[in-house]
Amino acid sequence: xxxxxxxDLAIIIIAAKLFGLLANKCKAPQVVGQIIAGLLIxxxxxxxxxxxxxxxxxxxxxxxxxxxxxxxxxxxxxLKETGPVAFLLACxxxxxxxxxxxxxxxxxxxxxxxxTEGFYRAxxxxxIMTATSVSITVQxxxxxxxxxxxxxxxxxxxxxxxxxIGMVVLTFxxxxxxxxxxxxxxxxxxxxxxxxxxxxxxxxxxIFQIVDEKYPHSKAISIAGLALCFGLSYIAExxxxxxxxxxxxxxxxxxxxxxxxKFIADKIDINSYMLFGPVFFASIGLKTNISNITAEILLFxxxxxxxxxxxxxxxxxxxxxxxxxxxxxxxxxxxxxxxxGEVALITAQKGLAAGMLEPVYFxxxxxxxxxxxxxxxxxxxxxxxxxxxxQIA
Amino acid sequence: xxxxxxxDLAIIIIAAKLFGLLANKCKAPQVVGQIIAGLLIxxxxxxxxxxxxxxxxxxxxxxxxxxxxxxxxxxxxxLKETGPVAFLLACxxxxxxxxxxxxxxxxxxxxxxxxTEGFYRAxxxxxIMTATSVSITVQxxxxxxxxxxxxxxxxxxxxxxxxxIGMVVLTFxxxxxxxxxxxxxxxxxxxxxxxxxxxxxxxxxxIFQIVDEKYPHSKAISIAGLALCFGLSYIAExxxxxxxxxxxxxxxxxxxxxxxxKFIADKIDINSYMLFGPVFFASIGLKTNISNITAEILLFxxxxxxxxxxxxxxxxxxxxxxxxxxxxxxxxxxxxxxxxGEVALITAQKGLAAGMLEPVYFxxxxxxxxxxxxxxxxxxxxxxxxxxxxQIA
Numbered sequence: 001x002x003x004x005x006x007x008d009l010a011i012i013i014i015a016a017k018l019f020g021l022l023a024n025k026c027k028a029p030q031v032v033g034q035i036i037a038g039l040l041i042x043x044x045x046x047x048x049x050x051x052x053x054x055x056x057x058x059x060x061x062x063x064x065x066x067x068x069x070x071x072x073x074x075x076x077x078x079l080k081e082t083g084p085v086a087f088l089l090a091c092x093x094x095x096x097x098x099x100x101x102x103x104x105x106x107x108x109x110x111x112x113x114x115x116t117e118g119f120y121r122a123x124x125x126x127x128i129m130t131a132t133s134v135s136i137t138v139q140x141x142x143x144x145x146x147x148x149x150x151x152x153x154x155x156x157x158x159x160x161x162x163x164x165i166g167m168v169v170l171t172f173x174x175x176x177x178x179x180x181x182x183x184x185x186x187x188x189x190x191x192x193x194x195x196x197x198x199x200x201x202x203x204x205x206x207i208f209q210i211v212d213e214k215y216p217h218s219k220a221i222s223i224a225g226l227a228l229c230f231g232l233s234y235i236a237e238x239x240x241x242x243x244x245x246x247x248x249x250x251x252x253x254x255x256x257x258x259x260x261x262k263f264i265a266d267k268i269d270i271n272s273y274m275l276f277g278p279v280f281f282a283s284i285g286l287k288t289n290i291s292n293i294t295a296e297i298l299l300f301x302x303x304x305x306x307x308x309x310x311x312x313x314x315x316x317x318x319x320x321x322x323x324x325x326x327x328x329x330x331x332x333x334x335x336x337x338x339x340x341g342e343v344a345l346i347t348a349q350k351g352l353a354a355g356m357l358e359p360v361y362f363x364x365x366x367x368x369x370x371x372x373x374x375x376x377x378x379x380x381x382x383x384x385x386x387x388x389x390x391q392i393a
Numbered sequence: 394x395x396x397x398x399x400x401d402l403a404i405i406i407i408a409a410k411l412f413g414l415l416a417n418k419c420k421a422p423q424v425v426g427q428i429i430a431g432l433l434i435x436x437x438x439x440x441x442x443x444x445x446x447x448x449x450x451x452x453x454x455x456x457x458x459x460x461x462x463x464x465x466x467x468x469x470x471x472l473k474e475t476g477p478v479a480f481l482l483a484c485x486x487x488x489x490x491x492x493x494x495x496x497x498x499x500x501x502x503x504x505x506x507x508x509t510e511g512f513y514r515a516x517x518x519x520x521i522m523t524a525t526s527v528s529i530t531v532q533x534x535x536x537x538x539x540x541x542x543x544x545x546x547x548x549x550x551x552x553x554x555x556x557x558i559g560m561v562v563l564t565f566x567x568x569x570x571x572x573x574x575x576x577x578x579x580x581x582x583x584x585x586x587x588x589x590x591x592x593x594x595x596x597x598x599x600i601f602q603i604v605d606e607k608y609p610h611s612k613a614i615s616i617a618g619l620a621l622c623f624g625l626s627y628i629a630e631x632x633x634x635x636x637x638x639x640x641x642x643x644x645x646x647x648x649x650x651x652x653x654x655k656f657i658a659d660k661i662d663i664n665s666y667m668l669f670g671p672v673f674f675a676s677i678g679l680k681t682n683i684s685n686i687t688a689e690i691l692l693f694x695x696x697x698x699x700x701x702x703x704x705x706x707x708x709x710x711x712x713x714x715x716x717x718x719x720x721x722x723x724x725x726x727x728x729x730x731x732x733x734g735e736v737a738l739i740t741a742q743k744g745l746a747a748g749m750l751e752p753v754y755f756x757x758x759x760x761x762x763x764x765x766x767x768x769x770x771x772x773x774x775x776x777x778x779x780x781x782x783x784q785i786a
Contacts, residue, residue, distance in 0.1 A: 010627065
């Protein structure tokens with residue numbers, strides 16, 4: 001029945017808020033508490049709420065709203081400045097985990113020569129590690145009030161680019177098994193999307209600016225903004241094969257320079273923190289059933305998590321240091337980039353469909369998502385806290 | 394795919410807003426435009442958006458948020474004063490349509506003696522006509538700024554009570570065909586719910602008041618309010634068999650006297666007008682496929698609509714006049730009560746399941762929902778506008 005969702009939603013938003021406040025008391029960001037709340041109320045522990053189609057879609061809206069809001073808060077000038085650096089960071093942040101994951105698998109199960117089945121299986125473990133999921137970092141930086149700084153903008157831009165590179169790598173690797181996937185086509189579609197977004201963006205920006213000046217602070221402007229966000233999310237994924245969150249982020253960037261960008265962001269944030277945000281973060285915990293893990297998988301998973309996290313810190317952190325970020329900021333960027341999320345799961349699902357991954361490795365992916373989602377906000381908060389102490393001293 | 398909903402949502406919120414503004418230009422309330430937008434983009438005309446599980450559930454959230462917000466805006470003192478009158482109105486507003494619908498069916502297809510199959514089929518047409526759907530009236534009164542007045546409160550209270558009576562009548566009538574439905578049990582459960590809500594309400598009110606005074610204007614208070622709304626919606630329907638919207642309205646009434654009731658209502662309204670509200674109103678239009686109506690059904694449907702509307706105006710309007718409302722206010726009450734919505738559809742579905750209704754009559758029900766949903770806000774606006782002109786003159 002339609003009313004069944006009310007039970008799930010009531011439990012999710014209350015548990016997420018309670019554990020969010022509890023996390024705050026323990027000096028950790030709220031988002032950590034929300035993920036733990038999802039784990040607790042989900043099938044792993046209490047079993048009060050099950051993953052459902054509606055929760056899945058509400059969570060998708062949640063992550064899209066989050067990225068839209070991040071886009072709305074972008075400083076366009078800063079983004080232009082960070083763009084080239086972010087590209088370098090993203091490349092390094094894809095390459096190091098790709099190699100690290102491949103070596104990990106070969107270290108566990110023995111090396112296979114290039115071109116064999118075993119070789120691609122190993123590479124695929126690396127592929128899963130490539131895509132950063134920036135939403136949790138965004139939320140953590142937002143709570144810390146550091147989303148708009150140079151470091152925050154760099155992380156955000158690098159994570160967006162890294163998603164695209166990750167997608168190209170995925171299609172490339174699968175392309176060796178499947179003849180219909182064409183890496184060149186993927187790269188072309190990606191370029192086409194950004195060209196499309198650029199043209200549409202300029203037109204939309206002009207229209208929004210005119211309407212906004214005529215009717216400032218209107219309901220219509222925030223609804224139209226939301227529609228643009230949903231529209232670009234759909235177009236990105238449906239016509240160009242790019243993640244919907246990239247479309248949402250681009251929609252935010254298109255509107256970030258109109259007068260009412262903060263007005264729209266406020267409305268989006270209310271929709272986000274009341275319902276869709278908690279549902280998204282709790283759903284990460286809900287997806288997980290930690291009760292059926294074997295010792296062997298646990299061991300591999302531990303290695304998988306450690307390699308995935310360190311590879312991002314090394315890849316992005318070192319490159320950041322090379323690009324003249326301070327040591328402390330480089331570490332923040334490396335840690336900010338180490339979060340993985342739904343893209344890793346999507347990649348794993350594609351690997352499963354292509355026969356390049358056993359379902360048992362999903363546990364590793366989910367563990368990586370949880371560990372990175374919980375540790376990143378805590379570490380970021382510690383690092384920023386240390387900086388502030390230094391400034392005061 | 395999960396991202397498919399973004400297309401639907403983008404189209405719905407943009408179309409609903411555009412037609413809402415257009416309706417405003419034509420001096421009609423926005424909600425009329427939103428329903429027409431749903432008709433246009435739905436299967437009847439353009440076919441851009443199909444009814445989906447997600448839309449259905451988001452629409453349910455929409456109507457629940459609407460009723461919660463209406464409850465939050467309640468003046469408790471006024472509700473206590475209007476209670477007895479509202480009860481009389483509701484009884485009359487159920488009785489007249491019940492008789493009217495029965496006579497209409499008998500007039501069309503011939504009278505059947507009491508207790509026969511044909512007799513119950515006739516009665517069932519009356520049963521469908523009984524339940525007022527107050528959500529559209531609420532939205533219309535809200536737009537007019539008349540929700541809090543005596544007339545508004547009376548309509549709201551009467552519509553809530555009328556839902557309950559309608560439910561009892563439905564179970565009563567079906568009880569003659571099905572042995573497991575027990576009208577006495579329904580009445581008892583209804584009483585039990587209000588007793589439960591009263592006790593929980595007092596406890597919740599105290600808790601919210603204490604927390605609110607300690608942390609005024611906090612995110613936590615609005616999230617907790619929303620959770621209470623969802624929780625009571627679920628409990629009402631799941632454990633007591635009462636419509637979820639009644640639970641949501643009661644949740645609003647519980648919180649209507651805390652300091653931050655307006656603060657919570659503002660947050661709920663933003664969630665409502667950005668997304669869930671337009672989805673709910675557009676979904677009424679979406680449910681409809683007006684392209685496959687035959688002449689015979691059309692004729693019956695016309696009679697059905699006319700009888701259903703007039704019966705409510707007579708039933709509620711006359712009783713209001715007897716309870717010393719002015720002629721103009723009585724008419725407003727009668728017209729405010731004539732809207733039908735999802736409860737009529739649910740009733741029809743139950744009748745179908747019990748073998749008391751042919752599926753072809755769904756067209757009549759949907760036509761009634763659309764005509765009443767569109768005409769009520771327009772008529773109410775006209776009536777209130779006439780009053781204001783008189784006051785100015």
